[in-house]
Amino acid sequence: xxxxxxxxxxxxxxxxxxxxxxxxxxxxxxxxxxxxxxxxxxxxxxxxxxxxxxxxxxxxxxxxxxxxxxxxxxxxxxxxxxxxxxxxxxxxxxxxxxxxxxxxxxxxxxxxxxxxxxxxxxxxxxxxxxxxxxxxxxxxxxxxxxxxxxxxxxxxxxxxxxxxxxxxxxxxxxxxxxxxxxxxxxxxxxxxxxxxxxxxxxxxxxxxxxxxxxxxxxxxxxxxxxxxxxxxxxxxxxxxxxxxxxxxxxxxxxxxxxxxxxxxxxxxxxxxxxxxxxxxxxxxxxxxxxxxxxxxxxxxxxxxxx
Amino acid sequence: xxxxxxxxxxxxxxxxxxxxxxxxxxxxxxxxxxxxxxxxxxxxxxxxxxxxxxxxxxxxxxxxxxxxxxxxxxxxxxxxxxxxxxxxxxxxxxxxxxxxxxxxxxxxxxxxxxxxxxxxxxxxxxxxxxxxxxxxxxxxxxxxxxxxxxxxxxxxxxxxxxxxxxxxxxxxxxxxxxxxxxxxxxxxxxxxxxxxxxxxxxxxxxxxxxxxxxxxxxxxxxxxxxxxxxxxxxxxxxxxxxxxxxxxxxxxxxxxxxxxxxxxxxxxxxxxxxxxxxxxxxxxxxxxxxxxxxxxxxxxxxxxxxxxxxxxxxxxx
Numbered sequence: 001x002x003x004x005x006x007x008x009x010x011x012x013x014x015x016x017x018x019x020x021x022x023x024x025x026x027x028x029x030x031x032x033x034x035x036x037x038x039x040x041x042x043x044x045x046x047x048x049x050x051x052x053x054x055x056x057x058x059x060x061x062x063x064x065x066x067x068x069x070x071x072x073x074x075x076x077x078x079x080x081x082x083x084x085x086x087x088x089x090x091x092x093x094x095x096x097x098x099x100x101x102x103x104x105x106x107x108x109x110x111x112x113x114x115x116x117x118x119x120x121x122x123x124x125x126x127x128x129x130x131x132x133x134x135x136x137x138x139x140x141x142x143x144x145x146x147x148x149x150x151x152x153x154x155x156x157x158x159x160x161x162x163x164x165x166x167x168x169x170x171x172x173x174x175x176x177x178x179x180x181x182x183x184x185x186x187x188x189x190x191x192x193x194x195x196x197x198x199x200x201x202x203x204x205x206x207x208x209x210x211x212x213x214x215x216x217x218x219x220x221x222x223x224x225x226x227x228x229x230x231x232x233x234x235x236x237x238x239x240x241x242x243x244x245x246x247x248x249x250x251x252x253x254x255x256x257x258x259x260x261x262x263x264x265x266x267x268x269x270x271x272x273x274x275x276x277x278x279x280x281x282x283x284x285x286x287x288x289x290x291x292x293x294x295x296x297x298x299x300x301x302x303x304x305x306x
Numbered sequence: 307x308x309x310x311x312x313x314x315x316x317x318x319x320x321x322x323x324x325x326x327x328x329x330x331x332x333x334x335x336x337x338x339x340x341x342x343x344x345x346x347x348x349x350x351x352x353x354x355x356x357x358x359x360x361x362x363x364x365x366x367x368x369x370x371x372x373x374x375x376x377x378x379x380x381x382x383x384x385x386x387x388x389x390x391x392x393x394x395x396x397x398x399x400x401x402x403x404x405x406x407x408x409x410x411x412x413x414x415x416x417x418x419x420x421x422x423x424x425x426x427x428x429x430x431x432x433x434x435x436x437x438x439x440x441x442x443x444x445x446x447x448x449x450x451x452x453x454x455x456x457x458x459x460x461x462x463x464x465x466x467x468x469x470x471x472x473x474x475x476x477x478x479x480x481x482x483x484x485x486x487x488x489x490x491x492x493x494x495x496x497x498x499x500x501x502x503x504x505x506x507x508x509x510x511x512x513x514x515x516x517x518x519x520x521x522x523x524x525x526x527x528x529x530x531x532x533x534x535x536x537x538x539x540x541x542x543x544x545x546x547x548x549x550x551x552x553x554x555x556x557x558x559x560x561x562x563x564x565x566x567x568x569x570x571x572x573x574x575x576x577x578x579x580x581x582x583x584x585x586x587x588x589x590x591x592x593x594x595x596x597x598x599x600x601x602x603x604x605x606x607x608x609x610x611x612x613x614x615x616x617x618x619x620x621x622x623x
Contacts, residue, residue: 015516022518026424029417033441033488043459044451094348102342103349115352121539121609122602123546125573126359128580129598133362137586154355161352185334187341208446215448218548218573222580222594257450257549264454264553272458279451290446294439 044283048276056277061259068263068274070281076145076253077214079233083149084156084213089206092157096164096202097190120158127155128222136223143224144250145233151219156209163205167198200300204293211289215282217257256282363602366595373589379596385559385575398559399597402476402569406551407544409480409565410487414540417484418491419533425492426499427521438496441489449486453553456482461554474556474568482554483547487540494539498532499525531615538612542605548573572597 059069095116103109131151141147171194179189233251254262260282263275371379374394382395421441425434461478465471502525510520526533548571556568557578570578576594584590 015519019517022521023424023428026420026428029420030424030429030437030441032417033421033444033485033492034437036485037440037444037447039459040447040451040455043455047458091348091351094345095352098342098345098349102345112349112352115356117613118606118609119352119355121542121605122359123542123548123573123605125546125548125576126363126598126602129576129595130355130359130362132580133366133595134358157352157355161349185338187338211446215446215450217448217450218552218577221577224580257448261450261453261549261553264450264457275454276458279454282448283451286446286448287443290443294442 041283044276044279048273048278048280051273051277052280056274061254061262068271070256070259070278073254073256073259073278074281075233077255079145080149080152080220080253080255081210081214083146084152085206085210087150088153088156088160088209091153092160092206092209093164093195093202095157096161096168097194099161100165100168101186101190101194116158116161120162124155124216125218125222127151128219130154131219131223142250143252145253146250147223148220148253148255151223152213152216155216155219156213159209159212160202160205163208164198164202167201167205168194170201171197200296204297204300207289207293207296211286211293214255214289215257215286217261220255220258221261256285359602363595363599366592367599370589370592370596373592374596384561385570394593395561396572396597396600398561399570399572399575400600401561401563402551402555402559402574403545403571403601405476405563405565405569406480406483406547406555406571407541409477410484410544410547411537411541413481413484414487414491414544415537418488418536418540419495421488421492422495422499422533422536423521423526426496427517427525438493441492444486445489447486449547449549450553452482452486453479453549456550456554468566471566472556472568474554474558475566476551476555476569477565479550479554480565482550483544486547486550487543490543491536491540494536495529495533498529498536501532502528535612535615538608538615542608542612545605545608546573546601548577552577572601 055067056069057074058071059067060072061070062068095112099109099112099116103112128151131147131154135141135147135150136143141150175193175197176189179193184192233253256278260275260278263271263278266272379394379396382393382397384393384395385398386393425437429437456479457473460482461471461473461475464475464478465473471477506524506528507520510524515523551571552574555570555574557570557574558568559575560567560569562569575597579590579594582590
């Protein structure tokens with residue numbers, strides 16, 4: 001390299017130019033994802049908005065595209081999510097608490113940790129195969145709301161376990177030492193301190209997990225959910241004693257993503273309008289849930305100063 | 307480990323009968339043990355799920371391979387299990403999976419890497435705070451919606467440039483899967499780059515390097531194993547992706563390496579069979595477990611690779 005100041009200045013200018021060029025390329029790469037998201041949303045709304053009216057939410061599927069709606073799919077999705085939440089949240093939080101607060105450093109703990117990591121990487125359709133063999137046939141739950149809810153619960157279990165562990169790990173050790181110094185037992189520490197302080201983080205993980213479950217199609221198709229359901233499951237609340245009925249657990253059902261897939265795989269254009277409209281509802285639900293999760297994460301991160 | 311000790315709790319409690327105190331303490335201890343066992347069982351359920359997955363896949367696959375030879379399965383170039391003339395070669399499904407995954411990676415790897423470098427080294431922290439969660443939303447959109455996008459928006463757009471492109475093809479779905487996995491790649495790669503110590507950057511700047519030279523010649527090499535782990539995460543996501551391909555690639559097992567042709571992946575075939583509502587115990591029923599086993603083994607292979615890459619990455623500093 002020469003010592004000529006002119007040459008060095010040229011080199012500096014060239015370097016700056018490359019920097020600016022790369023910044024532009026980087027920004028363009030960043031925009032690929034964001035623009036795709038925008039085009040996808042705009043396209044869906046453009047294609048499906050005309051079908052989005054009150055009837056669409058109140059009607060059952062129909063052979064006539066204009067009269068078809070998503071009532072049974074919305075009810076089905078809600079009931080399946082109920083089973084998923086009731087199963088996955090206690091199981092996942094308990095597992096996370098065990099791994100952070102109770103587990104000794106030994107080979108059993110290591111095996112559990114490896115399994116949680118691996119399960120997070122298993123393709124969702126494999127959970128469908130598991131459910132087909134285990135829930136539908138071996139345990140004979142059939143192609144029911146119960147089978148579907150349990151399948152999705154197993155699928156989101158790793159998400160809840162990991163977020164519970166992260167939330168608990170963020171609690172400083174001084175809290176534990178203080179509780180033990182006052183004579184509390186391990187469970188009292190968990191119940192009165194660890195769980196309340198980690199609620200925000202756990203809730204974030206739960207919402208992200210449920211948002212994934214509500215949009216999941218493949219495992220539900222694999223267990224053989226029907227797509228044409230023009231009735232609602234039996235009501236969980238009845239007029240007679242004991243006023244609660246669990247018949248709906250065994251009922252056939254459809255869910256939002258399956259209804260959309262069904263419309264999408266028909267060649268007629270009017271049904272594809274329905275698919276777009278169902279897509280808008282589905283995307284709105286998942287974006288809303290993810291948005292709430294991000295908001296919670298930011299809010300709890302800013303509020304808690306140990 | 308900190309535990310209460312029953313024999314050592316007599317400070318300042320003269321009025322309480324020692325016997326009932328001892329009983330209270332034992333009761334507390336038993337309750338604690340029960341809770342610990344329950345929590346352990348919850349954690350162990352992760353192991354139980356893995357065992358159940360492996361057991362079911364292996365059990366049904368064994369039944370399948372009683373009727374179909376493993377050699378045919380691995381070498382036959384036709385998969386026509388739904389037709390009268392049955393062939394059981396997994397290669398067409400494997401080819402479909404590899405083609406869509408390759409197309410996806412050709413988009414996601416460069417875009418994801420450049421995005422990660424930009425966000426980690428160039429962008430204003432406030433931009434990063436906004437862009438990262440926005441990109442994560444891409445990963446949160448239901449895959450069946452991406453199927454709609456691939457079939458009714460991306461493929462027609464591609465046909466504009468390639469008039470010969472059939473309505474069902476593997477190129478459109480592959481590209482859409484690529485967009486879908488950008489956040490996985492960029493987020494993990496960016497975390498790896500940000501964990502490169504600032505002193506390495508400062509050293510580079512002190513030597514007169516520009517921002518781009520520092521990024522590409524110091525930060526990226528130092529974060530290589532983390533970046534590789536990000537790619538492997540993307541690969542395993544693309545492999546297991548189901549709905550985009552099932553909707554937009556045509557569901558026809560097709561032994562080809564040309565992404566412009568229709569095809570089926572392992573996952574799309576499972577969906578196709580499941581939609582047909584086949585009787586429990588039939589050969590078609592067993593076949594989805596056999597191809598499912600292939601899928602799990604391949605995902606496991608990539609997960610192990612990713613684990614090894616991450617291990618090297620941790621040892622770096």
